[in-house]
Amino acid sequence: MKFLFVHQNYPGQFLHIVRHLVAMRRHEILFITEPNMNEIAGVRKIPYLRPALNNKETHIAARELDDGVRRAETVFKAAYGLKHLGFRPDIIIGHHGWGEMLNLRDVWPDVPMLGYMEFYYQFNAADVGFDPEFPHDPLDYPRIRAKNAINHIALNLGGAGQTPTRWQLSTYPDWARKRIDVVWEGVNLDACSPDPRAHRKPLKIGGMTIRPTDKLVTYVARDLEPYRGFHIMMRALPHLLRARQDIKVVMIGGDGVSYGSAPQQGGTWREQMLKERGAEIDLDRVVFPGRVSYETYIATLRRSDAHVYLTYPFVASWSLREALAVGCPVLGSDTEPVREFITHSDNGLLVPFLEPAAIATAVLDLLEDKALSRKLRGNARRYAEQRLAMEDYLAAYDATIGRLTGENPASAAVVAVPNLPTSFATLRRRKAA
Template sequence: MKFLFVHQNFPGQYLHIVRDLLAEGGHEIVFMTEPNRNAIPGVRKVTYAAPPRVPDGVHPAAREYDMAMRRAEAGYAGAMQIRALGFRPDIIVGHHGWGEMLNLCDVFPGVPILGYFEFYYRIDGTDVNYDPEFPMPPERFGAVRAKNGVNHLAFALGQHGQTPTEWQRSTYPAWMHGRLSIVREGVDLGICRPDPALRRRTLKVGPLSVAPRQKLITYVARNLEPYRGFHTFMRALPRILAARSDVVVSLVGGDEISYGAPPPQGNWRGVMMQELAGRIDLSRVHFLGRVEYEDHIALLRRSDAHVYLSYPFVASWSLREAMAVGAPIVGGDTPTVTEFIADGETGLVAANLDPDSVADAVLRMLEERDLAARLGEAARAYAVANLDLAQYLRDFRAEMARVAGRDIVPEAPSPRPGAKPARAVKAAAARPTGAKASPAKPAAVRKAAAAKPRAAARRR
């Protein structure tokens, strides 16, 4: 088949899908994106010009929409180049969040589109005004609703959508649900797996050193900010550190802003350090910034209590990875988290905005080791049943096949005059209509899995 993938930051969340298709062979893959240095052998990367900045005169509530229209225009121009090269995809797959896919139906009329719908912005029931510490004034509510401009335009294309969780689909209006399929994202269970041996030796990551008899509490976010409960976690630390002299704390994440507003000055780490000055033992609390992926996984494997807090928003990859390695997890009580963490079953659930509740759950996890072991094993079992990358790839392929209206099977190469077709070509030609494509060869899967991402704290 011929695939056109679209994401402003190639390859985005389509890395594993693209690798899976390449491992199978016989597919033609074009990926349209903004210019970047990333490359995947076998993928034809086509870049569109990065749109210029939004003029200062544009209304603040319309700035995202204005940029989306500029991206739509740039995406149209990039797709016209692709068409001029003689490429017509059988399906277009991409993220609707930035707008570059909005006009592709005009370049490739009749080609089905499978678009990623990530989140529908609301002024109640989700992230806005969830945290009373950071209220949003009513005069800004209109700007929140305006952020759905691209959502609505993308849905109005009359095409197909997918989203990774029940919670994310629930944020969309009920009349949209019929065209939004849930395809649960997975992690590589071979890489993200338990390693009990880590507890028998000292683990060192940057300035952090954890001896076998010490207890490690881990926290991960792309950036340290309230959306991921950073302020709640920090306020829970004085009680935890005072109760357990054997505790060491690891915080992975940057000091930028991924979601929400920045503090009046500096960054959120600085704000919390000033608030808690003299109340936490900094010799036992380590801010590691962004770490290598191998170190990120090692920290999760060694964790005696992994804390994952979040506003009602999009779940992070680190939550899935923590479950896959069998970490004992303390999660916040928002639907973002409780879709994964059931209290007393796959983890402990604490009040997301209550430092004492988080401290109580963490201390219980550290003290009741049989409970922690059981919850870690259950988290791993949940991941095996629901978060397997291999299953995700099968499900995503099935969704692409449904949208395209045809099976995803390798195309046979054109034979040379007089040459006999290869066995693989014969097998592909003999496959009856409706048969599923054969899975990728194990060696190719292992090779693809071995190429790990470099950054640990990722979305979302």
């Protein structure tokens, strides 16, 4: 089969399915993306030049759509070039969030399309207005509503949609849900596995050494910001550190902004929260290593005695899935996306997002209760084995592709093209032949 993937940050959410298809050694896989350094052997990247975005002359409520149609125009040109060189995919798979796929129907009208539908924005539910510390101005509601313009166009392209959780599906209007399948995402259970030896040896991270006698509390986010409860976690630290001298805390994440906005005062959220709470925190026992290697990240989860995962009602992080697979005792915020993964007192604990003292108390209780810790660890891993297995995720993905194309990629015949093209020139020679 011939696959065309589209995502501005290759490979995005398609890492596992792309690797899966490559491993079959029977498919031709092209990927349209902005240029980056990521590589997967067996995949031909088709880079497009990022257009000028965030045009200040465009009304602020329409800028996301304006950016999307600019990307769509650029991706159209790349796709049209592929068509001119003789490439016709059996299916197009991509993320609808940035508008890149909006014009691909004009290139291949009859090719099945599977679009990743991540989130439907609302101004009066979910993330907006959830945290009273950051109230939203009603004058901003038109901009939030308009963020769904790409969603609406995408849903009317005639293709199919996919989303990774039932809660994310629930954010879409009733009329849209019937067009979107839930393809429950999995994790690599071998890479994300418990290690009973992790507590027997020192762990070094960010210049700090966690000894076997230390109690390690972990927190992970792509970026340290309010959407993932960073400000709440920072306010819980003084309670934790005063209560026990053997606690050490590792807070993994960058200083950028993945969701929401930067502090109005300037700087980063880490700087902001250290100004607010730094005098109450023993910084000899807290480390901010930034973004770390995957190996270091997994090693830290394996060593964790209590892993705190907080989020607004928004898209759940991969780190939640991976922490459960590793067998972490997870304390997750009692918010809708987390409740889809954690059953309180079974495979984790649910804690109130907005209450730092209650979060600290729950962590301390867990550190004291060895029987509860063992139960949560074992049940977290069993939950992952039953619900988060990568094999199940990929089989569901294969089935979805098969339903749309009439051919399951896992059973598709071997294509007659053993090697992917390495350049446009190769495609041209093949077309000429």
